[in-house]
Amino acid sequence: MRRIFFVLLLLPALFTMPAFAQVPGAQIDVKHYTFDIKLNDADNNIEGKATVSVRFLNGAEGFSLDLVKKNAEGKGMLVSAVTENGKPVKFTQDDEQLKINTRAYKGNTRDYTISYSGIPADGLIISTNAFGHRTFFGDNWPNRAHNWLPCVDNIADKATVDFIVTAPDHYQVVSNGLQTEEKQLDGKLKLTHWVEAVALPTKVMVIGVAEFAVDRPGDVNGIPVFTYVFPESKEVGFKSYAVAKNILPYFIKNVGPYSYEKLANVQSKTIFGGMENASAIFYFEESVKSPDIEELMAHEIAHQWFGDGASEKSFGHLWLSEGFATYMTNLYLENKYGADTLKTRLIGQRKKVLDFEKGRLTPVVDTAVKTKFMQLLNANSYEKGGWVLHMLRRKLGDDVFWKGVRNYYSKYQGSNANTDDLRRVMEQTSGKDLKPFFTQWLRNAGHPNLAVSWKYNEKDGYITINVTQNQAYVYNLPLEVSVDGQLLTVPVKEKSTTARFRVKAKPADVKVDPNINLLASFEEKR
Ligand SMILES: [Zn+2]
Structure with missing residues (x-):
């Protein structure tokens, strides 16, 4: 994502404890989610029915899903029923988790359906846009999904997902993947069904529900590119967002195949400048008028490869998302506008790193941050990560660098990698020992x-x-x-x-x- 200045002000409200269900010893692997969500205009209550298809990695006497429980202020979710393959099972809820009582053996696969409701404390932003219209936007990074979705809210557990949204019929719904159904229901309601067949981490699963004007500025290699903007932003937004169709081919050509069924660029109420939700990127409201929209879009589109397709194994390796998105943006702009553009950007990004290190000296690979992941949205993850890739490119030469990038993406598309995984791919590609380089730049704080x-x-x-x-x-x-x-x-x-x-x-x-x-x-x- 791209940070915007007010992100920092929101921090205290956003921290939630993660559940590392996929670290060694994880009990379950989620294969698929179906989230059936009902929204209304009278209040901010949502009604959910989540079906979570689970494979047990170990024998278990019960297991947990992440879900924020209704708190003293009345925000959070209350679960009313859980079934296992259709039969009721016992459960308990604590502040952050739903505990399901069951006995399972390694290799068992089961469907759990959770009926729940409540006002999301976070994760699904229900608010009013600049034009006074009500909107709903998922905003799950880093682990805010479990404020409104029962899930394994961990980047390392990827799953395919269906969103079935029932909302007043004046809204349109955009989500990950492809829309397979839109039908009118009684009571001026509409059901919209989106299916994402590519496994995603929860951080990039979303719905956007608003009155939208929709455009299709073009297709790239058979991938439809859509623009979703508020109707009042139609003229300016259709024009400015259309640049996406010029960016997408650059990454397909240089990195590898695009992972998803479509690309939608969506004007939204995300708390970030841009949020790289897989195949449905959300941008801040004013982005439609931003002179930097091309750069912002290049960053978020690059994330479809780095962060969404090949995801970091844990947030300590966030630079594999943000450093790549930062440098891939530089490369796209260098290719389009020339070498001086790259130099100017590198000078600015170097200054950001040096300024940042005056206040905080931590390595880029920062595994010391265990919960407050928003802290990692810093110049280490973005600009220094990007700079390390630039120096790696100069060390290996353009051909070997790009070959290594392609090999890395091809190996980890659809799964997760850490910094050593990238190093090994780059070493295999280049035939060089890169351990000293990776250690001095990524595991060591500061700069020469x-x-x-x-x-x-x-x-x-x-x-x-x-x-x-x-x-x-x-x-x-x-x-x-x-x-x-x-x-x-x-x-x-x-x-x-x-x-x-x-x-x-x-x-x-x-x-x-x-x-x-x-x-x-x-x-x-x-
Ligand atoms: Zn980013």
Whole structure:
């Protein structure tokens, strides 16, 4: 997703305890969800019937699903009944979980149907848009789905999903996958059924329910691209959102096949700038008028590959989503607008990393954050993650880098990966040992702070360049220096490195990192 400034203000309300049902020892693997949700205009109560198809990974005396229970303020869900393959079973609810009593053996597959209702405390945002109209938008990242959906609210348990929404008939419903049914019901109600046949993590399962104007600006490789905007935004939104059809081909060509049945770009009430819900991306309301819509869309569309298709195994490896989306956006824009655009963006992103590290020194792979995942929406996950990919690209060269990216996506499309999984794919592709590179940039906090000085030896026609690492951790990195247009590379490995290069004349123009290829701060001395 893309952060927007007010995200931080909402944080305290959003933290919920995750249930790591898919970490070693998980009891169940969810294969499919059918969420039957009834919405109304009189109040914010929702009525749900969720059928969860489960395979037991181990023998179990009961198991849990994540679901926020109705609290003292009256928000949350109350379960009225649970059935197992159609027969009633006993259950209990605590603040965050629904515990189902059953005896099961490893390999058993069963359907559990949970009847519940309540006012969502979060996760399904029921509000009013800028035009005064009532709207409903799912907003599940990182683990807010269980505020309104009984589920295994863990990124590592992917499942296919059906949403069957019954709502007043003036609404339209958009969701993941394909719409298979829309029918009028008595009482001015309408039923809309969407089916997602590709397994998703709960963080990107959504419905959007509002009055929409819908456009289809084009198809890409047989994938229909849709625009859903509020009717009042029709003119500006149909135009600005149409850029999606130019972005999609870039990622299909360079990374691999698109995973989903369609791509809908939806004006919404997400708390984020953009949220990469699989095949139904939600954007902030004002995005229709944003001059940065192309960049925002490139970021969210890149997530369809990185984050949705190939997902991180846990949020400690969030950079596999956000670092990739950040750098893939850079690559798309470089391809379209040229190398200077990439350089300008890298300079800005480097500054963000250096500024961020003044206040918080943690590695990019940040497994210390166990619950407050919103904290990970930071310059480490986005800009530093992106910068690491840039340096990896320069280290391997464009061909090998892209080949590695394609191999990684092809191996983990539809499943989950961590940082070591990416490293292994990149090592297999390049034939290089990348452990030192991954360790110094991703497992180590901070950045190189390099003091660079040079001297010209007129008698011998040499320039001597000295690089001193002024931070505690000693990096191994190539530092590029241009001397009157001649590009030199200083292999920096020690606390202090001195290298000599023959030059034609007394240097007049010396530039450190002229092509913006190193994430470091520089102190230049003559
Ligand atoms: Zn993102």
